[in-house]
Amino acid sequence: MKPELAIIGGTGVYDPSLLTNLRGLEVETRYGMVALQCGEFAGRGVAFLARHGVKHTVPPHLINFRANIAALKQLGVEQVIATAAVGSLNPEMRPGDFVLVDQFIDFTKSRGSTFHEGGVEGVAHLDVSDPYCSRLRTYLDQAAKAVGVGAHYGGTYVCTEGPRFETPAEIRMFRIMGSDVVGMTSVPEVVLAKEAGMCYATIAMVTNFAAGISTTPLTHAEVLEKMAENAANFRLLVMKALEIVGRDRNCSCPNVEAPLGI
Numbered sequence: 001m002k003p004e005l006a007i008i009g010g011t012g013v014y015d016p017s018l019l020t021n022l023r024g025l026e027v028e029t030r031y032g033m034v035a036l037q038c039g040e041f042a043g044r045g046v047a048f049l050a051r052h053g054v055k056h057t058v059p060p061h062l063i064n065f066r067a068n069i070a071a072l073k074q075l076g077v078e079q080v081i082a083t084a085a086v087g088s089l090n091p092e093m094r095p096g097d098f099v100l101v102d103q104f105i106d107f108t109k110s111r112g113s114t115f116h117e118g119g120v121e122g123v124a125h126l127d128v129s130d131p132y133c134s135r136l137r138t139y140l141d142q143a144a145k146a147v148g149v150g151a152h153y154g155g156t157y158v159c160t161e162g163p164r165f166e167t168p169a170e171i172r173m174f175r176i177m178g179s180d181v182v183g184m185t186s187v188p189e190v191v192l193a194k195e196a197g198m199c200y201a202t203i204a205m206v207t208n209f210a211a212g213i214s215t216t217p218l219t220h221a222e223v224l225e226k227m228a229e230n231a232a233n234f235r236l237l238v239m240k241a242l243e244i245v246g247r248d249r250n251c252s253c254p255n256v257e258a259p260l261g262i
Contacts, residue, residue: 001045003038005242006072008082008189009050016048018239027071031112032064034071042243047077051185060162060184066112069192078249079136079199081241082189083234086157086181087165087210089174096230098144098151098237099181099204100137102130105158105174106187113188115195124195126256131190135251136201143240149233155180157204159187168212182210199253203237205230 007016016022019039027034036049049068052058072080086099093099116124137153144151158174160166162184166174174182181204193200208214 001040002076003045003047003072004076004078004247005044005245006047006049006077006080007238008068008080009048018235019046019048025075027074029067029070029074031067031070034064034067036071038075041239044242046242047072047075051082051189061108061110063185064112065189065192066115069189069196069198070115073196073198077198078254079133079245080193080201081136081140081238082186082200082202084157084183084185084202084204085207086183086204087208087214088181088206089158089171089210089213090155090180093152093155093180093206095206095208097206098149098230098233099155099157099206100132100140100144100151100153101157101181101186101202101204102132102134102137102154103156104131104187104190105156105177105179107158107160108187109161111161111188113191115192126191126195128191128194130252131194132201133199133251133253135249135253136199136245139245140201140203140237140241143244144237146244147233147236147240149237151203151237152180155204157186157202158182160184166211171210171212174210181206194253194256197254197256199249199251203234205234 016037019041022037022039024037036047038047141153156179158179190200
C-alpha cells in the first residue's frame with residue numbers, strides 16, 4: 001500500500017510499532033539515501049522516518065533534511081505529521097504539554113534549506129504565511145480533544161542551529177521576539193515540505209523550560225526522560241490523528257509547485 005501519510009519521529013520517538021505490515025525501505029534521492037519504514041494504520045499507508053536515525057546518531061545540524069523530504073515525496077506521501085522535543089519560553093506551556101505550532105523564527109546557519117537552487121530550474125520564492133498547514137493542525141487539535149490530551153493550539157517555534165543548548169541571553173532575545181518554544185529541527189524541514197507541496201504539521205512536546213527560565217542546567221537526559229513520560233499520550237494523539245485526517249486537501253499546500261528532480 002502506497003504511503004499517503006508520514007510520521008517524522010524526533011528525539012525520543014523512534015518506535016513505529018503502531019503500524020502493521022511494517023517493511024523497511026531505502027530510498028535513493030538526489031540528495032542521498034534515506035532509510036525508513038512503511039506500514040499501514042486504519043486502512044491507510046503510512047511511512048515512518050526517524051529524523052535522528054533509529055539509534056539517535058545524527059545531530060540536528062547534520063540531518064539531511066532535503067533527502068528526507070525528497071524520499072517521502074518520491075514515495076507519494078502527501079501529508080506529514082512531525083514530532084519535535086522543545087524547550088518552553090512561555091510559562092503557560094509547561095513541561096509535558098503538547099504545542100501545535102503555527103509559526104517559526106529561523107536562527108539556523110549552515111543547512112541546505114531549499115530545493116530551489118536556481119540555474120536552469122529558475123528562481124522561486126516560497127510564500128510561508130501559513131508554514132504549518134492549518135488544515136492538518138486542526139485535525140491534530142480535534143484528535144487531541146477526542147483522546148483527552150491537552151494541546152496548545154498555535155505557538156511560535158524558534159529554531160536554532162544546535163547541537164548546543166541556547167544561552168540565557170539568547171532565550172531572552174527570543175522571548176522579546178515572541179517565541180513560545182525553542183528547538184533545533186523544525187527548520188528547514190517545514191520549508192522543504194512546503195516546497196514539495198505537502199501538508200505538514202508539528203506536534204511539539206515540551207520537555208523543559210529553556211535556559212535562564214529553568215532553575216537547573218539543561219541536559220539531554222532530561223529531554224529523553226520527559227519524552228518517555230509523554231510516549232503514551234503521543235501514541236494516542238497520533239493514532240487518532242491517523243484515523244481522522246481527511247484525504248481532501250482543500251488547503252493551499254498542494255498548489256505549491258514541487259521542485260524539479262524529486
